[in-house]
Amino acid sequence: MTNERHDITKERLSKITESIYDQLNEGEIPAMNLPLRSKKNIEFDPRYNVWKYGSMQTNRNCKTAKGAATMLKTLYIIDFIDLMIKTNKSSTLREMYYNSEGWGYGKFSSQDESNMMAEDLEIVSKCMREDFKLRPEEDGARVIGDITITAVNRKGVKQTLNCRDDVPDTGYGIPFNVEKEKVAIKPGTAKFVVAVETGGMFDRLVENGFDEKYNALLVHLKGQPARSTRRFIKRLNEELRLPVTVFTDGDPWSFRIFASVAYGAIKTAHISDYLATPTAQFIGITATDILNYDLPTDKLSDKDIAALKSELSDPRFKDEFWVSEIEAMLAMKKKAEQQALAKHGLDYVTDKYLPEKLTELGTLR
Amino acid sequence: MTNERHDITKERLSKITESIYDQLNEGEIPAMNLPLRSKKNIEFDPRYNVWKYGSMQTNRNCKTAKGAATMLKTLYIIDFIDLMIKTNKSSTLREMYYNSEGWGYGKFSSQDESNMMAEDLEIVSKCMREDFKLRPEEDGARVIGDITITAVNRKGVKQTLNCRDDVPDTGYGIPFNVEKEKVAIKPGTAKFVVAVETGGMFDRLVENGFDEKYNALLVHLKGQPARSTRRFIKRLNEELRLPVTVFTDGDPWSFRIFASVAYGAIKTAHISDYLATPTAQFIGITATDILNYDLPTDKLSDKDIAALKSELSDPRFKDEFWVSEIEAMLAMKKKAEQQALAKHGLDYVTDKYLPEKLTELGTLR
Numbered sequence: 001m002t003n004e005r006h007d008i009t010k011e012r013l014s015k016i017t018e019s020i021y022d023q024l025n026e027g028e029i030p031a032m033n034l035p036l037r038s039k040k041n042i043e044f045d046p047r048y049n050v051w052k053y054g055s056m057q058t059n060r061n062c063k064t065a066k067g068a069a070t071m072l073k074t075l076y077i078i079d080f081i082d083l084m085i086k087t088n089k090s091s092t093l094r095e096m097y098y099n100s101e102g103w104g105y106g107k108f109s110s111q112d113e114s115n116m117m118a119e120d121l122e123i124v125s126k127c128m129r130e131d132f133k134l135r136p137e138e139d140g141a142r143v144i145g146d147i148t149i150t151a152v153n154r155k156g157v158k159q160t161l162n163c164r165d166d167v168p169d170t171g172y173g174i175p176f177n178v179e180k181e182k183v184a185i186k187p188g189t190a191k192f193v194v195a196v197e198t199g200g201m202f203d204r205l206v207e208n209g210f211d212e213k214y215n216a217l218l219v220h221l222k223g224q225p226a227r228s229t230r231r232f233i234k235r236l237n238e239e240l241r242l243p244v245t246v247f248t249d250g251d252p253w254s255f256r257i258f259a260s261v262a263y264g265a266i267k268t269a270h271i272s273d274y275l276a277t278p279t280a281q282f283i284g285i286t287a288t289d290i291l292n293y294d295l296p297t298d299k300l301s302d303k304d305i306a307a308l309k310s311e312l313s314d315p316r317f318k319d320e321f322w323v324s325e326i327e328a329m330l331a332m333k334k335k336a337e338q339q340a341l342a343k344h345g346l347d348y349v350t351d352k353y354l355p356e357k358l359t360e361l362g363t364l365r
Numbered sequence: 366m367t368n369e370r371h372d373i374t375k376e377r378l379s380k381i382t383e384s385i386y387d388q389l390n391e392g393e394i395p396a397m398n399l400p401l402r403s404k405k406n407i408e409f410d411p412r413y414n415v416w417k418y419g420s421m422q423t424n425r426n427c428k429t430a431k432g433a434a435t436m437l438k439t440l441y442i443i444d445f446i447d448l449m450i451k452t453n454k455s456s457t458l459r460e461m462y463y464n465s466e467g468w469g470y471g472k473f474s475s476q477d478e479s480n481m482m483a484e485d486l487e488i489v490s491k492c493m494r495e496d497f498k499l500r501p502e503e504d505g506a507r508v509i510g511d512i513t514i515t516a517v518n519r520k521g522v523k524q525t526l527n528c529r530d531d532v533p534d535t536g537y538g539i540p541f542n543v544e545k546e547k548v549a550i551k552p553g554t555a556k557f558v559v560a561v562e563t564g565g566m567f568d569r570l571v572e573n574g575f576d577e578k579y580n581a582l583l584v585h586l587k588g589q590p591a592r593s594t595r596r597f598i599k600r601l602n603e604e605l606r607l608p609v610t611v612f613t614d615g616d617p618w619s620f621r622i623f624a625s626v627a628y629g630a631i632k633t634a635h636i637s638d639y640l641a642t643p644t645a646q647f648i649g650i651t652a653t654d655i656l657n658y659d660l661p662t663d664k665l666s667d668k669d670i671a672a673l674k675s676e677l678s679d680p681r682f683k684d685e686f687w688v689s690e691i692e693a694m695l696a697m698k699k700k701a702e703q704q705a706l707a708k709h710g711l712d713y714v715t716d717k718y719l720p721e722k723l724t725e726l727g728t729l730r
Binding site: 084089101135138153155161169170173200203206207209296337341343 | 449454461464507520535563568574661704709
């Protein structure tokens, strides 16, 4: 992170502290307004073509002991971040949770609480969690294909690696902070992105040389993708102008993976314009694919059915394509994994399935 | 894999097929003997200082329809492996499971079944799953420190990378096959190995520069380590003569992670001499560490308690150290994560905890 970015972050966090101080000083009970963070309160933002929080608010104040403790925790988090910026450290969310053991009444009751408060602080400060130097436990998504990344490493040294020639078959591991100050991306021969849900399928495309044959850039999503992975994909799309396709299992949870890449996730809707790639296209597995490609299936569980139904009332899934695919899946009561394509042999996905789907979308001609 | 290795594998698999053919030809009901694969049947092998299967056997035969189907599946697996060797492919265990959709009566009923049968085939053939070109869904363990790896990549090209200078902060991703034919390891300044359970702690040691300050080689275990990670650690120990230490959470599941690195896992006891590093030392978190370092804890769940009790009857945990630590944990009814050390600050683990523990063991002087 540049010093400039540090300074902005520190200044904005100071303002929050000052505001609480001023309210106390004037004899007021300190309070903070935050958007309501649920499916009910997300709205389409036509400027960026992503879903963001709407106008519904919650008020957080110190009228109760619990409310006061929450405010105290906010101040401790700010202090913790300030120390990290000073000492050039970063921390996992879990480490911050444990560090709060020494914060007295400011101790978190669970890691869910500390994670959520870090996001709340993003909203209030208009900074990013990456500015706060907080990162998830693990992400480790990988990329393979012809682009070149120059990243500042832990020693502050710039390191340039080509993601096709200079990495092992396991790929280039995406770091937790992929901001421009840390990571520069240079185009190569890669013409489009295939973001892949599972490691098994990522490795299949790598082994089959799909990236080289079709000039594809393969990005491993690793399930529900980390913020850094989504941000990285957005930068590939915006800066390198690479079309993005998303290849997942065929079940309601995978549809949400696509939604979080393309439209923005509900939890991070305050920064959807920053993380989401609205032009990303879904290349399956859909209910229609299950039929067309005669795939082995599993029965939908009760949880799957409930999740699909919930998606029908999710504004992000309101278009014709999704409504019809979700209803088709509910009707057939079946789901399929992307690796189920192996039924037809190990080359089927790269020789037939992907070329067909990508041609249909116009990504391949 | 070299052609020689291919030939041995094909020859041994052919022998199995022949034996079934011959039995049928002579009017016998085909049968196969396998060691019993459970805790009851593991014995200490003093030659290698690891735990291996004992003499208890199960007989697999075709006297029932189910038994005949199992034998058929074995033959299909052999056929599938033969095709992969011919076409220079590998496959995830999950892909093989799905590929069996086309095997008629040979179709697997679950992936547990197909995984187990691949291991059974290792035992009967005395080959390795890596020879069969079968790999787990995902492992992605990482390594950082001064050693140099030359690996044959998917295009058959040798690629040499230093694990300190030529990789991003996310490290070098260990491939699924780390056999000598594929991967050569050259020593550098690294003097010992710290194998770390969680990604958060691995990243902490990397950020704090523990590897450079202490000439350590950091290996991410990623929970229960994949075979390739265990084999890689063994090679570091045998070929580079690096002492191995294992740093995990303090709970019964993490004790099993250590046991699988040091003594061999029950599931893979037929190849313990190949995967286990008997001289590996545990550097916590132990019950004693929880007290000595005043760590935040969680209550043991009923499952944790049952797992600890089961370890007391596990021959691998029979020595004084483990019995006393397991009993201490049962008495305090508490467990702790390695990241709990962050209670004392982000540098505590590298400034105090690890130097103390490693000095105690004699790894650091």
